[in-house]
Structures are given as structure tokens and as C-alpha cells.
Amino acid sequence: xxxxxxxxxxxxxxxxxxxxxGSLFKPAHIAYxxxxxxxxxxxxxxxxxxxxxxxxxxxxxxxxxxxxIPKFCLEAGRGITGRIxxxxxxxxxxxxVAARIAxxxxxxxxxxxxIQNPV
Numbered sequence: 001x002x003x004x005x006x007x008x009x010x011x012x013x014x015x016x017x018x019x020x021x022g023s024l025f026k027p028a029h030i031a032y033x034x035x036x037x038x039x040x041x042x043x044x045x046x047x048x049x050x051x052x053x054x055x056x057x058x059x060x061x062x063x064x065x066x067x068x069i070p071k072f073c074l075e076a077g078r079g080i081t082g083r084i085x086x087x088x089x090x091x092x093x094x095x096x097v098a099a100r101i102a103x104x105x106x107x108x109x110x111x112x113x114x115i116q117n118p119v
Contacts, residue, residue, distance in 0.1 A: 027105045030071050036064030042072060049076040070101050 032039045038059055048055045049072060059065050066086065073084045086101075088094040 027074070027107070030075055031104065032068060032071065033064060036062075036068060038064035038068050042068075045069070046072050046076045049073055049078060066097055067100055067104065071105065074105075 032042060038045070038057075045055070045057065057065060057069060066088075070079070070084050070086055073079050078084060086094070086097055088097055
């Protein structure tokens with residue numbers, strides 16, 4: 001397993017399985033949609049993510065799980081030196097979700113997202 005390369009100023013580079021360096025992403029400010037029901041549980045969920053290796057979250061369709069949980073993970077310190085995975089049953093859904101989260105984080109779709117098709 002490759003370890004991240006720490007550099008001054010808190011920036012780090014991570015090497016993939018082929019030893020190539022990649023950039024990591026941590027937005028300066030993470031905005032949440034206050035209209036989504038899951039946002040009301042944000043602090044509780046972030047604490048659970050910080051304190052436990054596995055957290056199971058269930059909620060109604062449209063509650064914000066898919067778009068907000070990856071941002072909760074970033075705020076909890078996850079995904080800074082690794083990856084946050086979000087699975088979807090169809091490739092088009094995965095591409096759409098990745099693009100939407102990138103947009104909400106103020107990034108360029110494709111700059112810090114990846115999609116892997118099932119084997």
C-alpha cells in the first residue's frame with residue numbers, strides 16, 4: 001500500500017498503484033443545502049464518521065444522502081488523503097452524481113472525480 005507524500009503547507013500528493021502522483025482535494029468552504037432533511041443531522045453524522053470506521057445511513061429518497069454525505073466525509077477529514085466512494089446502480093447515475101458533487105464543491109467536473117465500471 002502506498003502512503004501519501006506530505007509536503008509543506010499541508011498539501012499532500014498521493015501515489016496510485018502505478019506509483020503516479022495525484023492531487024488531493026479539500027475545499028476551503030463546504031456549503032450544504034439547508035432545504036435537505038439530512039442537513040439537520042449533519043453534526044451527528046460527521047461525529048459518527050469521525051468516530052467509527054463504518055457508518056450506515058438510511059433515509060427517504062430525496063433526503064440528500066447521495067449529494068451531502070460525501071461532503072460530510074470531507075468535513076470529517078475523510079477523503080483528504082484517499083478516496084470517498086459513492087456507488088450507484090447505473091453508470092449514468094454515477095457520472096451525474098460525481099459531476100453534481102464537483103459542482104457543489106466549486107470544482108471542475110473531472111478534476112477530482114473518477115468513475116470505475118463494474119468488472
